[in-house]
Each structure stands twice: as C-alpha cells, then as structure tokens.
Amino acid sequence: MKPFGYVAAIDSEHAVALLAEYGKGAKVLAGGTDLLADLKFSPHPPPDVVVDISRAADLKGIALTDAGLRLGAMVTHSEIVHSPLIAEAAPALAEAAVVIGAVQTRNLGTIGGNLITCVPSMDSGPTLLALDARVTVLGPRGRREMPLSELFVGPRRTSLAFDEILIEIVVPTQNLHKPAAFQKFGLRKGQALALVNAAASFWAPDGVFTEPRIALGAVAPTVIRAPKAEAYLTGRPVSEEAMAEAGRIAATEAKPITDFRASAEYRRDLVAVLVKRALAGAFGRVTPNQKDLAS
Amino acid sequence: MIVTLTVNGELRSASVPPETTLLVMLREHLHLTGAKTGCDVGDCGACTVIVDGLAVNACLMLAAQADGRTVTTIEGLATREGLHPLQKVFEETGALQCGFCGPGVIMTSKALLDHTPEPTPQEIRTALTGNLCRCTGYVKMIEGVQEAAAMMRSPQSPALAGQSPALAAPEQK
Amino acid sequence: MAQDLMDRELDVLDKERVAPVETLRRSDEALRLPAVAPPTALPLEPPLVPQVGEQTRAVGLRAQRPDSRNHGLGLTRYIDDIALPGMLFAKIKRAGIASARIKRIDTSRAEAMPGVCAVLVGSEIPVNSFGPSLQDQPLLAHPIVRHAGDGVAAVAAVTEQIAQAAIDAITVEYEPLPGVYDALEALKPESYKVHGGDTNVYASKVIKRGDVEAGFAQAYRIYEGRYYTPGIEHAPMEPFTSIADWDANGRLTIHASIGRITLARCDLARTLAIPISRIRVIGTVVGGNFGGKNEIRHEPVLALLAKKAGRPVKGRFNRVEEFVASTIRHAFHMDYKTGVTKDGRLIARQVRMVLDGGAYCSFSETTLGKACILSTGPYEIPNSLAEGYVVYTNKTTAGSMRGFGAPQVCFAYESQMDEIARDLGIDPVEIRLRNMFREGSMSSTGQVLHSVKVKESLENAVKKFGWEVQS
Incomplete structure (x- = not known):
C-alpha cells in the first residue's frame, strides 16, 4: 500500500474534529474491508491520513431508544446477525447482514461503512429503506437527521460533506415488528456481490396491504424504492397474485445495467422474482392473528 | 508507529508504518508466517487470524486497528502437550x-x-x-x-490422550 | 618397526579416540533434545506413512500426508515465508495494452528514488527470450508488446512499497498496433500476425486411423457440432513468488514455488547464458500448482535484477498479475463430425480443433498433442481423423493445466455422445457401453490397450448415481 498516516478517534466529536483538522486529505476508516482493498490497488494518490472511527465508543451499540431501534454506525454485520434485540424487533436486518461477505468480513465490516460506501449492490440498504430508517450525521455544523434515502446520491456518492460522519441509523418505533424480509441473489451463496437484492415490508390489518415498502439494490445508481409497485399493493387484499404482480411492476421500475456479472434483462427478471419472495417472506412474519384475516 | 498486540499469549510490539496491515505486521515484523497472503483483498481467507475472539481477514485490517488487542494465529494453537x-x-x-x-x-x-x-x-x-x-x-x-x-x-479427548509427551526420550529399539 | 608403529596407533585409537558404544548412544540422544524449544509443539507421534515394501490397503482408507502436520501447525515454509538477509523486492511494470510498440521508456524518475537498487528494461537484456518449448517469450517486452500482461520494466527496491512507487514512476510511450483477440480470427490470412511472419499457427498435429470418408459413406447418420471451452486461470492459493540470489563465484540460486526444477534450470541457463551447473533451483513447498507452476516466469528478470543490485531479490505476483501475467488453460474451438450406424456404433469421427494459445507458446504443443490423442474419447472408432492447430492471439498466454487439453475434448465428445443418444433414442449409458474401449481395443493412435477398465468404471458410476439403463 502507498504510505498514509493513521489516527484513531475516541468518539464521534473527536472524529469530526480530526476531519476538520485534516480536511480533504483525510479518509474515514470504519471496518476497513472496502477502504483497504481499494487503497491497495488504487492508482490515485493515497489519503494523507486515515481517521479510524471503528473504536469511537459512542458509535457502537444496538439499543432501543425513544425514537426507535438505534444502530451505532460502527455496529458490525456480525453484531447485527447475533443481536437478540434485532432478532425480535427487526429480523429482516439480520437476514440482510448475514449474506454480506463472509464471516471474517462481517466481523470487521460495519453497517455505517456499508451505507457510506454507497455501492448500488449494498446489502444493508434495501431492508433499512423498506423500514423507513432515518440516519443522523455529525459535522462541524452540528447534527442533522434525514431519511436514509436522502443519504444516497449515486454510485459511491452520498450527501455527506467531507467533514461529516454518519453516526447512527434508527428504525422508527412505529416500524419495529413490521413484517419485512430481505432477498439476495448472487453468483454464489457466500462471498458474492448481489446481482439483485430486494426487501419488502408491509402491515396486513384485515388482510390488506398497508404501508407497503419495496426497496431494490443493484438495479439503479443507488438503492431505490419501487413506488409504483407499492402504490399497486396499497389497499389490496394480500394474495400471491398481488405479490407476483408487484414484482412485475417493480421490474419495470428497475433501471439495471449489463455488466460482466449479469445482463440487464436477467437482472430485471430477478427483480420480479425477488420482490415476490420478499413480500412472501414478510407475510411469513405477519402475526398469526393478522394471517387469519388475510386468508 | 508502535503497535502492541498480545499475540498467542505474548505481548509483542513493533514499530511499523501506519499503512501496515495486521497480516504484514505478523508475517514480516513478528515473523509469524503461518497466516498466508493469498489474494490480499479479503476474498480467500488464507490470512485469517482471531482478534478478540473473532475470525478476521488480517489483510483487511490495519495493524493499528489491532493495537492493544489479543490476536491468535495458527502458531498459537498447539501446546506443548499436543495438537489442537x-x-x-x-x-x-x-x-x-x-x-x-x-x-x-x-x-x-x-x-x-x-x-x-x-x-x-x-x-x-x-x-x-x-x-x-x-x-x-x-x-x-x-x-x-x-x-x-x-x-x-468429550471430556476424555482421544486426540490428546495417548500422545507421547513432547519432550519424552525417544523409544529404544 | 613399522608393524609396531601400526599396533601402537591402533591402541591409541582404541583407548582414547573411539568412544564406547554406550557413550555414543547417550550423546546421540542428548543431541535429539533441542537446546531451545521451538515456538510451538515438537513433532509428536510420527504421521502414519506406509513403509517401503509394506502392504497397505490405501484405497477407501484415509490417507495421511507426511507433510500435513507441518501444514496444520503453520510451520510449512512456503516461498513467501522465506526471506534472505539483505533481500530486495522486485515489481514488474505490466504493459496494460495488448498490442503495441514501445516507443520510449523513461525510468529516470524511478532510478532517482531513494531505496531503488536496480531498474531493468527489455532493451538491455542480452538474451531476451525464454520458454519451456519455443523460446518466444521476452523477459521484458522490447519493442513489441503482445499482451496486456507483458512486463515492460522491472525494479528492485528495499521494500515492495518503494518498488511499486518506482514502477508507477516509470513512463512508457506506446504506439498502439492492431491485434487479434479470437483464435478463429487469428487463422484468417488477413489477421494481424502476433509474432510477424505469415501465419499465427505455431503448432499443428494430425492423427489418422482408417479412412474417415469411407466411414462417413457407410454411416446411418452423421452428426456435426461445434463446441467451445473458455480459458481458465489456475488460481492457486499461493501466488507466484521467487527469490534470486547470486554468490560471489557467479553461481545463481533460485528459490521458487515451481514443479519442474531441471526444466527451469535449462531455461534459465539458456536465457542467462551461463552453464546449467552454475544454476541451482530450490523448489519450495508448492501452494497449489495445477500446471501453472511448471515453467519459469519472472525468475530470469529477478536474476538480472539481483545481479545488477548485488543483493538477493524476491518477486511476488499480486492476484491481478496471477490473472494477466501467468498462464491459463487453452480455450478450445472444436468441430466434431461423427458417423454412426443404426444401432449407435461410432464408425467414423473427424475432429478439427483450434486452440487459443495466447501471446506465447508455453506448453501449447504438449496440450495440443494430448488433446488430439484423446479427442476420439474412450471409444473404439475404426476411422478417425483429428487435426489440431494452436494460434497466437494478443491474449494471456495459455499453458499447461491439469489434463493438458483432455478436459476440453472430453466436454466435446461427451456432449456429442449425448446428442447422438437422444437422437437415436438410445440410453446414454447404453450407447457408451456399446462403443467403449475393451481389452485389446486399438486407440486412434494405433495403440493396443490392455487392462481396460472403462466399462467397469462406468457401470460402477451408474450404480452409484442410480441411473437405470433403459435400452
């Protein structure tokens, strides 16, 4: 690797102060699994300094707060996989975390890092989007909070300024226990980027799709929602046909590209299948009482 | 920068450039060559070591990130009594x-x-x-x-029982 | 007297110099105890290794490798685990362009960098060619680049990081040339000639038995098909790594993860223009070969760098170089034409194959030969004609890989066998049984075969995967 400096932040305030001090020459290291792999083969000049925020104490931890389920940005994928709190309140998050990379990378990689890297195929994005997650960033101008969707700008581009860091992700209280599921299709089951991934969530009072959310990855410049498919489902009785039709509509909303991993056509077909499966998976998490009403 | 690790139960320090990965520190500075460089980007797992109880790719971690932590490498598994x-x-x-x-x-x-x-x-x-x-x-x-x-x-581990103690004198023929 | 003297000498020896047997044994035992305990465990019980002359029942039993204990303990020293005192690190600049003429190389910035000990370019190498069969590969391309993985300059520096920085500081000006990137295109007369001359074909083979035309004339049906298998990288877990070290007497030692020591020494001797007796190659434990580590690759470059710098030099490929600058399996284009009788007996087969050899020869001839020999499959076919050609293209060099062409032709003839079986309505196992080699069969090369167990193997396999023969 090319030479660079290293400094570890003890907390988020320290991290922001360090970023202010080093300016654009600084690069934030969260888990490091993407950053280090990039730095090793990058033709570009290295950063002056890498600011390691993985040890910032206030960026850790999974907890229930007044606002909802709070994930510190430095929570690792493994912590999400093994969290009893997540298993209970938002199991789809664990479903998405367990298919990221492999054990070794999940032990290092963080949810914040995954979101900020902002590759279209990220596995953390769709489920959080489907649960209307909100994120908080911290910078020299203070904290600002926004919906997750506003963080994503384009491939490897976020709305974060160079001196800001993502500090937490919150799944709002009203969406805890909302039936949701995540689906991924890669060329292998493990250690593969998603050709397409998808997440869905909805409530099913009286067997009717209510507040449905469908999010897609790897089929657009960023992770996206599928509003037309959501609109189609809203108010419609829960049925397999409706789920399949929502998948077909979502496929028309996807804007996939052809690359060496798959063709756009193949990816679009995958969207239809994965959305249907995600909806079915979410329905599997609907409480028995709601299910009776739906059938 | 000085990085100090507890490696296989021993406190080890080395002065390394900040961009040194944990893998390079282990292999080139501490001469623990058991972890291998296969792909160097976290795909192959040949560099896997255990840091604070978790398996990680040593090639995707800066030595500085492991500072003060406990690292177990393949060299630390066997004991004088026998193989793991x-x-x-x-x-x-x-x-x-x-x-x-x-x-x-x-x-x-x-x-x-x-x-x-x-x-x-x-x-x-x-x-x-x-x-x-x-x-x-x-x-x-x-x-x-x-x-x-x-x-x-199993409490009576057959792997460990019946093994000749490491320092026993060789058998006479 | 002389005799007395001899006696006295013996007396002295007996009493003072020859230790009693008991003492010997004790000191021998003492020596076995290590003065300093090794970092982990001492070897415990010896691994179970069959002894010479001992009857073993190996088949169906677990086999233990004698070296696996060291592997499991992390004690095996692979090439990258070895460092020599004062060792430098080498990096090779890859062309990154598939077909070009080098107009100018500027190494001045690299040479001026602190920590850089030697810089090498193709134009200064006296014998700038190597190769296990045809010596058509340059150590460092000069002036023609024939594939993107060609080295164009090399640097030895005190750290790998400095060597990489120096490589990045070397600027190369290229004049792009036309290229050829498809084996069938390369056959055409108007195609770009990778090595000049009037053809890209650099090896061919024909194997003939009987008269295929007569066979086709008698056939009930004739099947024709084109089959293609792509190039494949060996992807060994251990990347190519070697160390070159000269001593003061001008003798070269190469430590390398390589499978063919003598071939390596021959090739090095020719390229470096020194007698083979002055070259020692120490093969280290190989971390995966699969045919990709059968020949020298960057070793002569390392040797020249080491000579320039006067220090040992280690070079190691990164994973990207493994893909672009090592060899791969040949991509095969195969045309199969097979004539069969009504009851599914193969009576004539004509095979024409074109192998994509990439930029250099490597083990292409061996691969072509084996592919042609095996192209008729394990089937007795009275009339056969196999023709094969290897062509140069501006792509990664194809070389030896497990089977030397056998898996590629197997894919073709077995695919066609299934097509024939389906068309004739014969069970795919049955059609194979009808045509299979048996005791005394003659292969397409005229070899009479003995101890033929193909039928038993197939029947066993059929039993194991539960295929019911429906004839």
Missing part, C-alpha cells in the same frame, strides 16, 4: 493437501467452535464461505470440523 483437535483431525482426514489455505481454515473453524461447540454441517459451510481452497476441496474439511467438535465436547 482441529490440527489433529485435519491431519487424519487429509483435509490439508498443499496446505496453503489450511491455517486460515483452521483458524476460522476454531473461532466457530469457540462460539458453537456443536455446529451443523450447514453452519460449518456458512462459517467457511470466506475460506477458499483449490486442492483439497471442502468435504474433508467439513468432516474434520465435525470430528474435532465431537472430540472437544
């Missing part, structure tokens, strides 16, 4: 052919067995997704991990 059950079983099942992926596979498996003493074959497969092998294949490794798990669960 995984090492013993991998030898017996023929799970190591060219052996280049072996240290990584064994360390990943050890981290698995530390948390999951009774893994199912599927759990073993999931745990080993980050370890590539080109010669042996995975069947013998999965068998090996299962056998080692059984061995470690």
Whole structure:
C-alpha cells in the first residue's frame, strides 16, 4: 500500500474534529474491508491520513431508544446477525447482514461503512429503506437527521460533506415488528456481490396491504424504492397474485445495467422474482392473528 | 508507529508504518508466517487470524486497528502437550493437501467452535464461505470440523490422550 | 618397526579416540533434545506413512500426508515465508495494452528514488527470450508488446512499497498496433500476425486411423457440432513468488514455488547464458500448482535484477498479475463430425480443433498433442481423423493445466455422445457401453490397450448415481 498516516478517534466529536483538522486529505476508516482493498490497488494518490472511527465508543451499540431501534454506525454485520434485540424487533436486518461477505468480513465490516460506501449492490440498504430508517450525521455544523434515502446520491456518492460522519441509523418505533424480509441473489451463496437484492415490508390489518415498502439494490445508481409497485399493493387484499404482480411492476421500475456479472434483462427478471419472495417472506412474519384475516 | 498486540499469549510490539496491515505486521515484523497472503483483498481467507475472539481477514485490517488487542494465529494453537483437535483431525482426514489455505481454515473453524461447540454441517459451510481452497476441496474439511467438535465436547479427548509427551526420550529399539 | 608403529596407533585409537558404544548412544540422544524449544509443539507421534515394501490397503482408507502436520501447525515454509538477509523486492511494470510498440521508456524518475537498487528494461537484456518449448517469450517486452500482461520494466527496491512507487514512476510511450483477440480470427490470412511472419499457427498435429470418408459413406447418420471451452486461470492459493540470489563465484540460486526444477534450470541457463551447473533451483513447498507452476516466469528478470543490485531479490505476483501475467488453460474451438450406424456404433469421427494459445507458446504443443490423442474419447472408432492447430492471439498466454487439453475434448465428445443418444433414442449409458474401449481395443493412435477398465468404471458410476439403463 502507498504510505498514509493513521489516527484513531475516541468518539464521534473527536472524529469530526480530526476531519476538520485534516480536511480533504483525510479518509474515514470504519471496518476497513472496502477502504483497504481499494487503497491497495488504487492508482490515485493515497489519503494523507486515515481517521479510524471503528473504536469511537459512542458509535457502537444496538439499543432501543425513544425514537426507535438505534444502530451505532460502527455496529458490525456480525453484531447485527447475533443481536437478540434485532432478532425480535427487526429480523429482516439480520437476514440482510448475514449474506454480506463472509464471516471474517462481517466481523470487521460495519453497517455505517456499508451505507457510506454507497455501492448500488449494498446489502444493508434495501431492508433499512423498506423500514423507513432515518440516519443522523455529525459535522462541524452540528447534527442533522434525514431519511436514509436522502443519504444516497449515486454510485459511491452520498450527501455527506467531507467533514461529516454518519453516526447512527434508527428504525422508527412505529416500524419495529413490521413484517419485512430481505432477498439476495448472487453468483454464489457466500462471498458474492448481489446481482439483485430486494426487501419488502408491509402491515396486513384485515388482510390488506398497508404501508407497503419495496426497496431494490443493484438495479439503479443507488438503492431505490419501487413506488409504483407499492402504490399497486396499497389497499389490496394480500394474495400471491398481488405479490407476483408487484414484482412485475417493480421490474419495470428497475433501471439495471449489463455488466460482466449479469445482463440487464436477467437482472430485471430477478427483480420480479425477488420482490415476490420478499413480500412472501414478510407475510411469513405477519402475526398469526393478522394471517387469519388475510386468508 | 508502535503497535502492541498480545499475540498467542505474548505481548509483542513493533514499530511499523501506519499503512501496515495486521497480516504484514505478523508475517514480516513478528515473523509469524503461518497466516498466508493469498489474494490480499479479503476474498480467500488464507490470512485469517482471531482478534478478540473473532475470525478476521488480517489483510483487511490495519495493524493499528489491532493495537492493544489479543490476536491468535495458527502458531498459537498447539501446546506443548499436543495438537489442537482441529490440527489433529485435519491431519487424519487429509483435509490439508498443499496446505496453503489450511491455517486460515483452521483458524476460522476454531473461532466457530469457540462460539458453537456443536455446529451443523450447514453452519460449518456458512462459517467457511470466506475460506477458499483449490486442492483439497471442502468435504474433508467439513468432516474434520465435525470430528474435532465431537472430540472437544468429550471430556476424555482421544486426540490428546495417548500422545507421547513432547519432550519424552525417544523409544529404544 | 613399522608393524609396531601400526599396533601402537591402533591402541591409541582404541583407548582414547573411539568412544564406547554406550557413550555414543547417550550423546546421540542428548543431541535429539533441542537446546531451545521451538515456538510451538515438537513433532509428536510420527504421521502414519506406509513403509517401503509394506502392504497397505490405501484405497477407501484415509490417507495421511507426511507433510500435513507441518501444514496444520503453520510451520510449512512456503516461498513467501522465506526471506534472505539483505533481500530486495522486485515489481514488474505490466504493459496494460495488448498490442503495441514501445516507443520510449523513461525510468529516470524511478532510478532517482531513494531505496531503488536496480531498474531493468527489455532493451538491455542480452538474451531476451525464454520458454519451456519455443523460446518466444521476452523477459521484458522490447519493442513489441503482445499482451496486456507483458512486463515492460522491472525494479528492485528495499521494500515492495518503494518498488511499486518506482514502477508507477516509470513512463512508457506506446504506439498502439492492431491485434487479434479470437483464435478463429487469428487463422484468417488477413489477421494481424502476433509474432510477424505469415501465419499465427505455431503448432499443428494430425492423427489418422482408417479412412474417415469411407466411414462417413457407410454411416446411418452423421452428426456435426461445434463446441467451445473458455480459458481458465489456475488460481492457486499461493501466488507466484521467487527469490534470486547470486554468490560471489557467479553461481545463481533460485528459490521458487515451481514443479519442474531441471526444466527451469535449462531455461534459465539458456536465457542467462551461463552453464546449467552454475544454476541451482530450490523448489519450495508448492501452494497449489495445477500446471501453472511448471515453467519459469519472472525468475530470469529477478536474476538480472539481483545481479545488477548485488543483493538477493524476491518477486511476488499480486492476484491481478496471477490473472494477466501467468498462464491459463487453452480455450478450445472444436468441430466434431461423427458417423454412426443404426444401432449407435461410432464408425467414423473427424475432429478439427483450434486452440487459443495466447501471446506465447508455453506448453501449447504438449496440450495440443494430448488433446488430439484423446479427442476420439474412450471409444473404439475404426476411422478417425483429428487435426489440431494452436494460434497466437494478443491474449494471456495459455499453458499447461491439469489434463493438458483432455478436459476440453472430453466436454466435446461427451456432449456429442449425448446428442447422438437422444437422437437415436438410445440410453446414454447404453450407447457408451456399446462403443467403449475393451481389452485389446486399438486407440486412434494405433495403440493396443490392455487392462481396460472403462466399462467397469462406468457401470460402477451408474450404480452409484442410480441411473437405470433403459435400452
């Protein structure tokens, strides 16, 4: 690797102060699994300094707060996989975390890092989007909070300024226990980027799709929602046909590209299948009482 | 910068450039060459070591990130009394052919067995997704991990019993 | 007297110089105890290794490799685990362009960098060619680049990081040339000639038995098909790594993860223009070969760098170089034409194959030969004609890989066998049994075969995967 400096932040305030001090020459290291792999083969000049925020104490931890389920940005994928709190309140998050990379990378990689890297195929994005997650960033101008969707700008581009860091992700209280599921299709089951991934969530009072959310990855410049498919489902009785039709509509909303991993056509077909499966998976998490009403 | 680690129970320090990965520090500064450089981007798992109880790719971690932590490498598994059950079983099942992926596979498996003493074959497969092998294949490794798990669960470990103490005088013929 | 003297000498020896047997044994035992305990465990019980002359029942039993204990302990020293005192690190600049003429190389910035000990370019190499069969590969391309993985300059520096920085500081000006990137295109007369001359074909083979035309004339049906298998990288877990070290007497030692020591020494001796007796190659434990580590690759470059710098030099490929600058399996284009009788007996087969050899020869001839020999499959066919050609293209060099062409032709003839079986309505196992080699069969090369167990193997396999023969 090319030479660079290293400094570890003890907390988020320290991290922001360090970023202010080093300016654009600084690069934030969260888990490091993407950053280090990039730095090793990058033709570009290295950063002056890498600011390691993985040890910032206030960026850790999974907890229930007044606002909802709070994930510190430095929570690792493994912590999400093994969290009893997540298993209970938002199991789809664990479903998405367990298919990221492999054990070794999940032990290092963080949810914040995954979101900020902002590759279209990220596995953390769709489920959080489907649960209307909100994120908080911290910078020299203070904290600002926004919906997750506003963080994503384009491939490897976020709305974060160079001196800001993502500090937490919150799944709002009203969406805890909302039936949701995540689906991924890669060329292998493990250690593969998603050709397409998808997440869905909805409530099913009286067997009717209510507040449905469908999010897609790897089929657009960023992770996206599928509003037309959501609109189609809203108010419609829960049925397999409706789920399949929502998948077909979502496929028309996807804007996939052809690359060496798959063709756009193949990816679009995958969207239809994965959305249907995600909806079915979410329905599997609907409480028995709601299910009776739906059938 | 000075990085200090507890490696295999010993406190070790080295002065390394900040961009040094944990893998380079272990191999080139501490001369622990058991962890291997296979792909250097976290795909192959040949560099797997255990940091604070978790298996990680040493190539994707800066040495500085591991400062003050506890690191276990393949060199730290065997004791003077005998091999670790995984090492013993991998030898017996023929799970190591060219052996280049072996240290990584064994360390990943050890981290698995530390948390999951009774893994199912599927759990073993999931745990080993980050370890590539080109010669042996995975069947013998999965068998090996299962056998080692059984061995470690039984109080009278047959792997460790009946082994000649390391420093005993050679037998007279 | 002389005799007395001899006696006295013996007396002295007996009493003072020859230790009693007991003492000998004790000191021998003492020596076995290490003065300093090794970092981990001492070898415990010896691994179970069959002894010479001992009857073993190996088949169906677990086999233990004698080296697996060291592997499991992390004690095996692979090439990258070895460092020599004062060792430098080498990096090779890859062309990154598939077909070009080098107009100018500027190494001045690299040479001026602190820590850089030697810089090498193709134009200064006296014998700038090597190769296990045809010596058509340059150590460093000069002036023609024939594939993107060609080295164009090399640097030895005190760290790998400095060597990489120096490589990045070397600027190369290229004049792009036309290229050819498809084996069938390369056959055409108007195609770009990778090595000049009037053809890209650099090896061919024909194997003939009987008269295929007569066979086709008698056939009930004739099947024709084109089959293609792509190039494949060996992807060994251990990347190519070697160390070159000269001593003061001008003798070269190469430590390398390589499978063919003598071939390596021959090739090095020719390229470096020194007698083979002055070259020692120490093969280290190989971390995966699969045919990709059968020949020298960057070793002569390392040797020249080491000579320039006067220090040992280690070079190691990164994973990207493994893909672009090592060899791969040949991509095969195969045309199969097979004539069969009504009851599914193969009576004539004509095979024409074109191998994509990439930029250099490597083990292409061996691969072509084996592919042609095996192209008729394990089937007795009275009339056969196999023709094969290897062509140069501006792509990664194809070389030896497990089977030397056998898997590629197997894919073609077995695919066609299934097509024939389906078309004739014969069970796919049955059609194979009808045509299979048996005791005394003659292969397409005229070899009479003995101890033929193909039928038993197939029947066993059929039993194991539960295929019911429906004839």
